Amino acid sequence: MLKIVAPVWIMLGTTLAGIAVMTVLSVPSLAVHDREYIPYAALAGFIVAIPIAFAVAKRMRDAFAR
Numbered sequence: 001m002l003k004i005v006a007p008v009w010i011m012l013g014t015t016l017a018g019i020a021v022m023t024v025l026s027v028p029s030l031a032v033h034d035r036e037y038i039p040y041a042a043l044a045g046f047i048v049a050i051p052i053a054f055a056v057a058k059r060m061r062d063a064f065a066r
Contacts, residue, residue: 004060009053016052017045 020041024030030037 001057001061004057005053008056008060009049012053012056013046013049015045016049017042020045 021038024034024037024041
């Protein structure tokens with residue numbers, strides 16, 4: 001299953017990290033300290049993507065097993 005999870009996690013992690021970074025940059029109160037918050041936002045995006053990648057991989061495995 002890790003053969004499916006790894007590529008899904010890479011794609012989801014990049015997407016969610018980008019969304020989190022864009023959120024930091026677009027909220028004025030967060031953009032003031034952007035150099036401090038951007039690494040945390042990107043890391044949070046990659047961490048949040050882990051359980052989502054497992055769920056997506058499980059659904060993909062179940063769909064192709066039929």
